[in-house]
Amino acid sequence: MLRVIRNRLLQAIPTLLVVATLTFLLIQLVPGNPANFMLGPGATLAQVHYIDKQLGLNLPIYTQYWNWLSGVLGGHLGTSYVGHTSVGVTLDHAVPATMSLAVLATVFALVVGFTGGIIAALRGGIVDRLIRFTASLGLGVPNFWLAVLLVYVFAVKLALLPATGYTSFTQSPKAWILGLILPVLALTVNNTAQIMFQARNSVLEVLSRDFVRTLQATGLSRRRIILRHIVRNAAIPVITVAGFVFVVTLGGVVVIELIFNILGIGQVFLTAVNEHDVPTVQGAILYFTLAVVLVNLGVDLIVAWIDPRTRVR
Amino acid sequence: MTSGREMATPEILSIDTETVTANPDAPALRRALTAAAKHPSVVAAALWLLLVGLASVFSSQLAPYDPLAQNVMDSYALPSLHHLLGTDQLGRDLLSRLIFGGRGILLGCCETVAIALTIGVPLGLVAGYRGGWIDSVLAFVVNVLFSIPGFVLLIAVAFITADSLPAIMGALGVLASATILRLVRSSALAVRSQGFVDYARIAGVPLPLLLTRHILRNTLGTLVVQVFYLFSLAFVIAASLSFLALGFNPATPSWGQMVFDATQNIYLHSWLMVPVGVILTATVLAFQTIGNVIRESLPQANRDSLLAGKSGPIAVAEPWDQAARLERSGRGSAPAPAVPEISDDVLLRVDGLCVSFPRQDGSRYNVVDGVDLTVRRGEMLGVVGESGSGKTMSALALLDLVPRPGVISARRFEVAGHNVLTLQPKERARLRGRVVSYVSQEPMVALDPCFTIGATLSEPLRVIRGLGRKAAHAEALDLLRRVGIARPEMVARSYPHQLSGGMAQRVAIALALVSQPELLIADEPTTALDVTIQAEILDLLRELQSDTGMTVVLVTHDLGVVADACSHVAVMYAGQIVEYGAASDILTKPSHPYTTSLMAAVPTAGAQGGRLQTITGSVPSPQSWPVGCRFANRCPVAIDECSAAPVSLQVEEARARRCIREPTVARLARDVAHVVRSPE
Ligand code: SF4
Numbered sequence: 001m002l003r004v005i006r007n008r009l010l011q012a013i014p015t016l017l018v019v020a021t022l023t024f025l026l027i028q029l030v031p032g033n034p035a036n037f038m039l040g041p042g043a044t045l046a047q048v049h050y051i052d053k054q055l056g057l058n059l060p061i062y063t064q065y066w067n068w069l070s071g072v073l074g075g076h077l078g079t080s081y082v083g084h085t086s087v088g089v090t091l092d093h094a095v096p097a098t099m100s101l102a103v104l105a106t107v108f109a110l111v112v113g114f115t116g117g118i119i120a121a122l123r124g125g126i127v128d129r130l131i132r133f134t135a136s137l138g139l140g141v142p143n144f145w146l147a148v149l150l151v152y153v154f155a156v157k158l159a160l161l162p163a164t165g166y167t168s169f170t171q172s173p174k175a176w177i178l179g180l181i182l183p184v185l186a187l188t189v190n191n192t193a194q195i196m197f198q199a200r201n202s203v204l205e206v207l208s209r210d211f212v213r214t215l216q217a218t219g220l221s222r223r224r225i226i227l228r229h230i231v232r233n234a235a236i237p238v239i240t241v242a243g244f245v246f247v248v249t250l251g252g253v254v255v256i257e258l259i260f261n262i263l264g265i266g267q268v269f270l271t272a273v274n275e276h277d278v279p280t281v282q283g284a285i286l287y288f289t290l291a292v293v294l295v296n297l298g299v300d301l302i303v304a305w306i307d308p309r310t311r312v313r
Numbered sequence: 314m315t316s317g318r319e320m321a322t323p324e325i326l327s328i329d330t331e332t333v334t335a336n337p338d339a340p341a342l343r344r345a346l347t348a349a350a351k352h353p354s355v356v357a358a359a360l361w362l363l364l365v366g367l368a369s370v371f372s373s374q375l376a377p378y379d380p381l382a383q384n385v386m387d388s389y390a391l392p393s394l395h396h397l398l399g400t401d402q403l404g405r406d407l408l409s410r411l412i413f414g415g416r417g418i419l420l421g422c423c424e425t426v427a428i429a430l431t432i433g434v435p436l437g438l439v440a441g442y443r444g445g446w447i448d449s450v451l452a453f454v455v456n457v458l459f460s461i462p463g464f465v466l467l468i469a470v471a472f473i474t475a476d477s478l479p480a481i482m483g484a485l486g487v488l489a490s491a492t493i494l495r496l497v498r499s500s501a502l503a504v505r506s507q508g509f510v511d512y513a514r515i516a517g518v519p520l521p522l523l524l525t526r527h528i529l530r531n532t533l534g535t536l537v538v539q540v541f542y543l544f545s546l547a548f549v550i551a552a553s554l555s556f557l558a559l560g561f562n563p564a565t566p567s568w569g570q571m572v573f574d575a576t577q578n579i580y581l582h583s584w585l586m587v588p589v590g591v592i593l594t595a596t597v598l599a600f601q602t603i604g605n606v607i608r609e610s611l612p613q614a615n616r617d618s619l620l621a622g623k624s625g626p627i628a629v630a631e632p633w634d635q636a637a638r639l640e641r642s643g644r645g646s647a648p649a650p651a652v653p654e655i656s657d658d659v660l661l662r663v664d665g666l667c668v669s670f671p672r673q674d675g676s677r678y679n680v681v682d683g684v685d686l687t688v689r690r691g692e693m694l695g696v697v698g699e700s701g702s703g704k705t706m707s708a709l710a711l712l713d714l715v716p717r718p719g720v721i722s723a724r725r726f727e728v729a730g731h732n733v734l735t736l737q738p739k740e741r742a743r744l745r746g747r748v749v750s751y752v753s754q755e756p757m758v759a760l761d762p763c764f765t766i767g768a769t770l771s772e773p774l775r776v777i778r779g780l781g782r783k784a785a786h787a788e789a790l791d792l793l794r795r796v797g798i799a800r801p802e803m804v805a806r807s808y809p810h811q812l813s814g815g816m817a818q819r820v821a822i823a824l825a826l827v828s829q830p831e832l833l834i835a836d837e838p839t840t841a842l843d844v845t846i847q848a849e850i851l852d853l854l855r856e857l858q859s860d861t862g863m864t865v866v867l868v869t870h871d872l873g874v875v876a877d878a879c880s881h882v883a884v885m886y887a888g889q890i891v892e893y894g895a896a897s898d899i900l901t902k903p904s905h906p907y908t909t910s911l912m913a914a915v916p917t918a919g920a921q922g923g924r925l926q927t928i929t930g931s932v933p934s935p936q937s938w939p940v941g942c943r944f945a946n947r948c949p950v951a952i953d954e955c956s957a958a959p960v961s962l963q964v965e966e967a968r969a970r971r972c973i974r975e976p977t978v979a980r981l982a983r984d985v986a987h988v989v990r991s992p993e
Binding site: 015019029214247 | 471605
């Protein structure tokens, strides 16, 4: 298992490097000069040159790349063009909110979706159809629309929960969780439905495997076979899908943060995009990528832990 | 589509997949698509998508108003005859805006899907077919693409390209091509390992044709499903982008933008939310539904659950036992036990055992049709027959493990002094393992892949035999030693996938022995193994039997196995026993034409090329059993009378046979078979 962990870590590093490089190159494609954006339309050529020099934009591209990469590796993501603050600091402040959202949404989806899927597969009949119908609806509702609906019902009409804003956990755990209920719900409904379908299908698939029959023939109880063997085998594809779902959730976070006015990485990113704040855009993409790579790594490790067949590679 | 027949006769299915060498999936896809197309929810979904598509194409003709025409006097109007869906904050007609608002999004979806397919399919084919470094490079690329936070990248693309929708949706297509690539690659890999691609290559089919014809066709089912999911994903993303006003011109209406407008007015004019919400949800739902239904219609999605349900009691009567009823009214005597009356040393006794499955119309048909068996302690009974004879189903019925929705019924069913017919499902389940136990055909899939052999063996030892952790481990090692495994410690630490077939079968046998059963049912325990290993496993079974005095029912299609190992033999055909007796007796003097033909089909030593003789034709399927002798259409010595009425099982001393002709005539079947089969 230790070897597996080491191997996966080693695989993750080149991926991260490639994505980082792509990010850098991508940003180079932005038309126009950042200095022009910063100075506005009335800037003189001398001013632009001055800014270029300050930002290192007059250097050849590979030098810029090298400066940027060595900075990133040393933990310096640069300085924002707009607020002249450290990009790393801004992003670090935004991380807890975004992670709270994405992690809670994924955990909820995993717990509720998996349970629902197992029940649907084992019960069959009307229960199955009911669960599948609900899941279909959940799959269909766009999260941004659902978010607005939830705000309307729970915040405006019933006034049960706050409509917007984020309180950090350290400030007040209660306010933290109350503020997260609606955005997490809006984010997670699609995911839950997706995991529900996957769980149902994989439980059905596992049920058709020969070992189920062998285990029954040894005299183990139905309950034990379901809980110990079927759930465990069915979990393998479900965990993989949960990983994909998490990545999609990170995208959803951008929209949901906007609607609920939560200052997370998504908001930072959107603002930076609108303000052409290149270092912040780069940094945010890097943070998102890091999250994806870490989650993929985690998924791989969990799957390797459950399924011995994947440990060899 | 699961027809009752497919569910009921896994044996027939398994032979199908073995013998099919032609491309198996193409007609299956067509069948799946036709089946899906009949589904009402698919019809509704397709109609909806058609409606949305047409509305987007012909928006200018269909929209009652100019979607941009403002009328501040008439803002926030609720639905009325003037404005069917009301108006927005600027008094613009909502219906018209909806009709115009889908165009960009849907066009973008089409672009994404097209690009994903154009990149993913050919690269996937090449990666899967060629393998090697191309595959490794592509695998890395896919890995990178999967590590990119998609939506974030799209926003970045919007930023770079100054909100160009084609560029954004194209980028999404590139990202999504990774999924397609992976899918096609794994199918190509799987198909490649099947024989027919090699044949086609040897036959000189050019590579591009080979790739598209044979490999692509095989993945087509999953690919179609994936395309619908991709549409749905692209749709949600495009709508989200338009909600963020990215990639969409604020001047032209779009659905996401309409949601945004609605958000701004949610407090006072919540109606604005409704129409656009319905459209978005219904469209995603439509894509997903079609994908799901097709997916479920594909053959691989329809495998039956092997988990026995919490079913009711086994039917005592024989409501579906048509044959038995006919038999009583027809010719011959009532079904009689094949051996003299029951005595103490009888371990298993079943009379009139039937297994039935429902047809689509709710009526039922039998796959096992009135089987009588008596097995004494210490016997080794061989149950022989071709695929589709019902032998496996009979064996599973003895364990009460018939796959759902099969139903077992019998007139009499006793194991080791338990009257199974009066037991509750829970009590019947308690017989499994402790009294009757089971070894299956495919050792490599018979063990839970997630657990080590040691853990697999220890579990029932602890749960059922109540041993402690250490004692269970010691006993597990002991069991492994007893089934002839030389290094039990090492095997106990291994996982099933690390074992060879023969080794896995030994472990499976050890698992069956855990609770010291009195009756072991072995369903083709040697079929999946190499010839040399087959003999070893048979030896092991014989050894265990003589050591423990255990009784064994050995299901097999191989008369050679019976000759090697069994004391008694029951020959099954089309759900019935056609001949029964002591193995030595039957094998030297078969008295049923089917047994005779089976013996002729056994490859004898010296014959070249393995199976020289096979019986022409195949077992009739359970739903088309004839009234008369079920073997009549293949029987070399059949006469008209054979098909006239059901043939009953006639008992003579220690033997029984189901044939109206004399044993001497039946024995001729062998020579006739030879004549029929050899044209020279
Ligand atoms: S009854 Fe007739 S058809 Fe049937 S096995 Fe005997 S001879 Fe053949």
